Amino acid sequence: MNEIVEKEKEFTIDSIPEPEKIEDVIFSLMVNPNLSSINYFNDFSEMNISPDSIGDSDTDETGLFDIDASGTCMAMSTHAFHHHLEYDPQIATEILVSRAARKMLCFGATPIAISAFLYHIDFADPNGQFIASGAKKGLENAAQKFNLKISDRKIRFDHFSEHGPVPPTIIVSMMGAIEKREQITSHKFDKKGNNIFMIGRSVDDVGSSEYLEFYHGIVNSPLPAFNIDDELKIQNALRKLHEKDLIQSASPIGKGGLFFTLLRSAIPNGLGFDITSDAEIRLDSFLFGESMGRILVDVDSEKEDDFVDVLTEFKIPFFTLGHVTKGEIRVDDISLGFIDKMTTGV
Known part of the structure; x- marks a missing residue:
């Protein structure tokens, strides 16, 4: 245990080289079995589970x-x-x-x-x-x-x-x-043009992430950034958003970080997303970090003002990511292809 603690004290995100091509990270992580999403409770069939089944259920x-x-x-x-x-x-x-x-x-x-x-x-x-x-x-x-x-x-x-x-x-x-x-409320995007938001605050953090373990081969790193009081505030705001029917879909940002949460939301209905990253956060951390207290939602444009009012009332930080597309995936104006090419191995 002492060795783990010492390594964590030495760990900083600055010690992790930023990847030259974000595509290399994406296609490397897509073969990681931990990033497949399968509904074990509601599917008792004897058929082999296909990676293409990611996100098939509403929940x-x-x-x-x-x-x-x-x-x-x-x-x-x-x-x-x-x-x-x-x-x-x-x-x-x-x-x-x-x-x-x-x-x-x-x-x-x-x-x-x-x-x-x-x-x-x-x-x-x-x-x-x-x-x-x-x-x-x-x-x-x-x-x-x-x-x-x-x-x-x-x-x-x-x-x-x-x-x-x-x-x-x-x-x-x-x-x-x-x-x-x-x-x-489903986790699936279901309408082109809806605006995509991230509720919660992004930080430069890749601790204990699939990205750090699977892509960089670093097992011993700090826990993901976490504050239980922030979690409580965000979850209370989420209840209000549901009560007022202001969100079309909602997903916790979890394994694989924001990018794979976006994929899990986009794949079921063959939709895509066009997002802009936070210039103050490293791109690999923004897309693949697994810091806690963040939720991905998409919102109908007609409800956007009311959505913002609720988060302002609860004093919850949020970030406007972009919008749902017909199928193309774009990050910072760079095309990463189309959603139908993103299912193999996920």
């Missing part, structure tokens, strides 16, 4: 279950995290719970309850006790912030005295409720 990989004939649904999702449990288990757990709640709120569900499972730890060892104690604190703090009920045992353990190369991992399962199935 991505969150499961939906009808409760009664009135349209009330239960939502369920499972999330896992292995970064930094040995170093900062409390913050790592808070990040995971925040990510789960933000994802559920994006499509209109209200998060209600959560349970957690610690995997591959030896809780008879002092380090295992440190991980378990920190994870419990993180779970309780995040549950209090987001008004979640926790299962009675709070965290379940799987005891491994020698887990070998498998890192300690925490898995959370979250349950939520949707009053009416027709109120679900």
